[in-house]
Amino acid sequence: MKILTSSAMKIAESIAVEKGSSYMELMEQAGKGTADRILGLADVSGRQVAVLCGKGNNGGDGLVAARYLAEAGAEITVIFVMGRELSALARANLYELEKRRVHFLEPDAPLTRRLEAIRKSDVLIDAVFGTGFSGELPAACKELAEAANNSRAIKVALDVPSGIDCDTGLADKDTLRADYTYTFAALKPAHVLKASLPLCGKIELIDIGIPAADIAAIPDGITLLSAETAAGCIPKRQEDSNKGDYGKLLNVGGCVHMTGAVILSTLSAMRCGVGLVKVAAPQPVLSAVASHILECIYSPLPVSESGSISIDGVEQLRTEMGWATAGLIGCGLSVCDDTRLLVEEVISSFGRPLVIDADGLNCVAENPAMLRKALAPVIITPHIKEMSRLTGLSVEIIKNRRFDVAAQFAEKYGVTVVLKDSNTVIATPKRELFINGNGNSGLAKGGSGDVLAGVIASFLAQGASPLAAAVAGVFLHAEAGDMAAQTFTPYAMLPSDVIESIPFVLKQLL
């Protein structure tokens, strides 16, 4: 399914108009679709319906809905929240509504009357702000928000609850909390992002006459990952095969004070079907790996004074790189002069697809241009803080502009970016964008990222394209996280439980 930002939505709208629709017709469909859904929820005849009406086209949608609900016998009160100087389209629909028996509360009506109208409403339509909103709710809206949030009415938000920025999911603390959000033509990022999702209630998509094929073709659209898409990206297996057919993954990482990370990434890689995993790590790390995993093989590397892989191991690493069909570098690696040099060496001389995670990325952060030296495709898997180190942008900017930041980095350095967060975003060098909706707070624990890196690297080693490996990996990892949370709760689940859930999720997906 395609998700459209506010600017992509404008493109969809203009394409629809070029093809013979009109802005007026789109608004009519949005308002009528809303009224139809409300009529499906409740018999409004003789009941109180309050419309909180803004100045823009979101308000216009509310006025169209009010007209249809008035025809169905509802007692309508329109409350002008932001004044009465409406957009041209909204004004035209206000003119139509004025011909009906509808009560209007002017902007200068006493606050008590407006609060009373909200209090006694059976259905409350939030049509103050839609895709045009950003920043903070103005005082005129805030003074009504509390009453709206406390009202017993069925609360229906049009497009997005007012107070939410539809592209970033940033929500004003006084955002109107909806029971239902009816959104038009396509979902917006705020309907998926976990910051805003809980404020939307039940989200329903209303067709306003823009064909799905036109929405799918909008270049700036963002694809929401689904089980079906992920399943299609998992490499196939043949009965007539041997371990050599499923790839050889070289997992470079570990240092004496972080031994668990390579264990987690190796186990998750093996659970996802790779033929062989070789762990290249300092000897003390390999002892820990050996006590946990029976199925992988080892390449013991010399240890530096700080306990990480020493640069003296570079020749041995070159040989191992010749063996592998894909690589993973960074889990528990640590950051020091030796590992920085090693990471640069692996990027510039490894001729196979490579996943760079965690400290691998922290080693790159001072000079991300080294990514351009890669001889084969690279996937980077930064969380927001690591992306901040890589780009020099603040965590806040990255969170608010996650799609652009990921897409620009992918384009600039020619890598596939898996920008991890409560909603992980995938961006390719060709600006294809994906977002993940599943997963839960139980994944917000040290080690979850290592599990994801192993899953993606496993698919890559089996021959999946970087995009397919990222799509399958991100979805499967989050789904395994959801399964682990079902069994253990988000509090108690561990990254190891996520690995244990992978087989069951694979069974469902395949």
Ligand SMILES: NC(=O)C1=CN([C@@H]2O[C@H](COP(=O)(O)OP(=O)(O)OC[C@H]3O[C@@H](n4cnc5c(N)ncnc54)[C@H](O)[C@@H]3O)[C@@H](O)[C@H]2O)[C@@H](O)CC1
């Ligand atoms: N794009 C489309 O295809 C369609 C859009 N429609 C509706 O149109 C809406 C978008 O309409 P608009 O672009 O007019 O935008 P909105 O109706 O969301 O409101 C934008 C207005 O609010 C102001 N504003 C934004 N942030 C503010 C803040 N923090 N404080 C005070 N004022 C603020 C803007 O300056 C602008 O005047 C959609 O959400 C949807 O409801 C529908 O009519 C159906 C078709």
Ligand SMILES: Nc1ncnc2c1ncn2[C@@H]1O[C@H](COP(=O)(O)OP(=O)(O)O)[C@@H](O)[C@H]1O
């Ligand atoms: N609240 C959340 N909801 C869904 N997924 C989450 C949440 N918090 C973290 N995750 C996921 O868990 C993983 C955490 O990765 P990361 O922070 O790199 O962990 P670590 O480096 O400790 O292994 C990422 O895949 C991220 O998308």
Ligand SMILES: [K+]
């Ligand atoms: K709204």
